[in-house]
Amino acid sequence: MxxxxxxxxxxxxxxxxxxxxxxxxxxxxxxxxxxxxxxxxxxxxxxxxxxxxxxxxxxxxxxxxxxxxxxxLIGDTAGPGAFQRVPVIGYAQAGNAGYFDDAGFPVGTGWDELLFPSLGDPQAYALEIAGDSMEPVYRDGDTIIVSPAAQIRRNDRVVVRTRGGEVMAKQLVRETATRIELLSINRAHPDRSIPRGEVAWMARIIWASQ
Incomplete structure (x- = not known):
């Protein structure tokens, strides 16, 4: 039935x-x-x-x-562990206080969910891009998946949240003991150099819906 x-x-x-x-x-x-x-x-x-x-x-x-x-696609035929449910947070919402904990994980309930092949990180979540600040790599309406557990290396694309609540997607250029240097994906927007003490967390973008 x-x-x-x-x-x-x-x-x-x-x-x-x-x-x-x-x-x-x-x-x-x-x-x-x-x-x-x-x-x-x-x-x-x-x-x-x-x-x-x-x-x-x-x-x-x-x-x-x-x-x-x-x-x-109907029925539970994909096998255990083949998919995981990834919470989807609107990008505009992401900057508001209370949507993330200090480690960069989304908090709260009632998120939309994306059924996705298993990522190996049960804390992974998705953001829906709003605006043009990340064009041409990420466009308005695209979805990106962020993994707080993924190791971050130089030149990785990352999502950064400041202690003031600002959330941005950039490319990591350099990370020192005192500052984090970020390259804007859209070259019409300025690059950022943020004192480490002002960064709440940084997580790597591991997938995008392009």
Whole structure:
């Protein structure tokens, strides 16, 4: 018997295959970005809510996926450990106080989620890019995955959060005992040299949805 969770799992997997979050998939299909959010999968009184056939049809058209291929995504067939759920945080939200702890991990509940092949870091999370400050590498609407556990080397692309709450994606040029030198990905924006004491955390970007 087809289960409610089977259909939603297939939508999550379709989004992951397309390099998108569930909200990104809905947006690509011309739907309200919240259409596939976890909060929309049940009603306020706890009843199961199924995706409409119209919304499924639109995402299949938007991703050029056949109904047969979509059906193959239904069911728990990927095997244990093959996927992990990665919380997706809006990039504009990321700068607000309270969205990250001191180690750079997202806090709170109610995030959208991206079903993604296992990354080996259960603390990995995704950010949705807003604005043009990271073009042409990352564009408005792209999704990047950040791994707080990944080792950072010179010239890696990183997300940095200052103690003042500013969040930025840059390229690490140099790291000394006193400062962190960052290259702006979009050369129309200034490079940054930040005193180490002003950096709350820095984490490596390990994947992007380009």
């Amino acid at each position: 087809l289960k409610h969770t089977d259909i939603w799992r297939a939508i999550d997997r379709l989004a992951a295959q397309s390099g998108l979050s569930a909200s990104g998939l809905a947006r690509r299909a011309g739907l309200d970005p919240t259409t596939f959010n976890k909060s929309k999968r049940t009603t306020g009184d706890g009843k199961l809510r199924w995706p409409s056939t119209e919304s499924i049809s639109k995402v299949l058209d938007a991703t050029s996926v056949s109904l047969t291929d979509f059906v193959s």
